[in-house]
Amino acid sequence: MFANNIVYVSYNHGYRAPEYDKAYGFVNHDFVPLTPFVIAPNLDLEAETSDSFEIGNKFDNGRAYVYASVFYNKFENFIDVVTTGFDSSTGNYIKQYQNLDGVELAAGYGLTKQWDISTKFGYVDGKDTKGEYVRSITPFEGNVQLKYAHQDFNAYVAWNWAAAMDRVPKCQTMLGLATECAQTSAWNTFDLGATYYVSKDLRVSANIVNLFDKEYIRYQDVAGIAEESKRYSTEPGRYFTLNAKYEF
Known part of the structure; x- marks a missing residue:
């Protein structure tokens, strides 16, 4: 220490x-x-x-x-x-x-009193005794976030990413034939968001998720299923959220 x-x-x-x-x-x-x-x-x-x-x-x-x-x-x-x-x-x-x-890593730095940047990423690998990859492993995946905070207002922009994933086990097709499990391509997305404290008790937040309407599949959603079945597992396109929270 x-x-x-x-x-x-x-x-x-x-x-x-x-x-x-x-x-x-x-x-x-x-x-x-x-x-x-x-x-x-x-x-x-x-x-x-x-x-x-x-x-x-x-x-x-x-x-x-x-x-x-x-x-x-x-x-x-x-x-x-x-x-x-x-x-x-x-x-x-x-x-x-x-x-x-x-390997996991998380890091951050305060650029000024109002601005800070942070990042984190992880990676998991593993095989069974037969030398086949297990379903619970993950690709390199992480994000970088730039945040601004001043008095009653804060906002952020986040870059989310994942590497391609081809370390997959064996699966079966609909006909019962051996085949490779689903693989996924590398992807990048961006999110934006802001929060404003109207008062001590009332907070309003708005977010734009997947800003550029990227079509992609997270490996964790298709791990262990056949390649032919993964087309049903794409993440949502661009969408917006708006919420308010009032504490009594």
């Missing part, structure tokens, strides 16, 4: 017993169009355990701050849902909860 600076190391051990419905439950989804499926019980489902290691640094001198960390998580018997087969007699895909063995 130094002035305005803290370095830390942490370790955590996790334990997650399988929920009753995942081990013994049977859920029929044959009403789903095109890709009906059932979630079958798995009596051999084992408890999930994890070991998490993290090393990081926190610096904050009142005007500038930098928080950075690197983490590693090792899962044993990671509980997830995967497609295990196809029942030709019913036309249903069989899905079952299986055991899969299995």
Whole structure:
């Protein structure tokens, strides 16, 4: 530990017993169009355990701050849902909860008393014991925000971004054939917003989200689904929000 600076190391051990419905439950989804499926019980489902290691640094001198960390998580018997087969007699895909063995940065700086800039980004990677990517990983993704605040008024502009994502597991098509899971392209969007305190109790805010009406897909919304199905998962185009809050 130094002035305005803290370095830390942490370790955590996790334990997650399988929920009753995942081990013994049977859920029929044959009403789903095109890709009906059932979630079958798995009596051999084992408890999930994890070991998490993290090393990081926190610096904050009142005007500038930098928080950075690197983490590693090792899962044993990671509980997830995967497609295990196809029942030709019913036309249903069989899905079952299986055991899969299995960098963050935030910074900001006060440019003046009214202006400050901040940024954050993260990245997660991981494979199972078969060498396949797991669904819970993410691409490089983050944002940069410039903010103005003076007396009863504040405003911001934010740049949001994500890198392309091609580290994906295997999926199945509607016909039950092995295929690559959905991949996503890099994207950038901008948001604008402002807030005005009309009085001590009344606040009015307005925002423009996705300013340039960018069409894009966040990987987290399509992780683990087939490429052919991702067209239904685009984020909203440009939209506006307006709200008022009054505290009694």
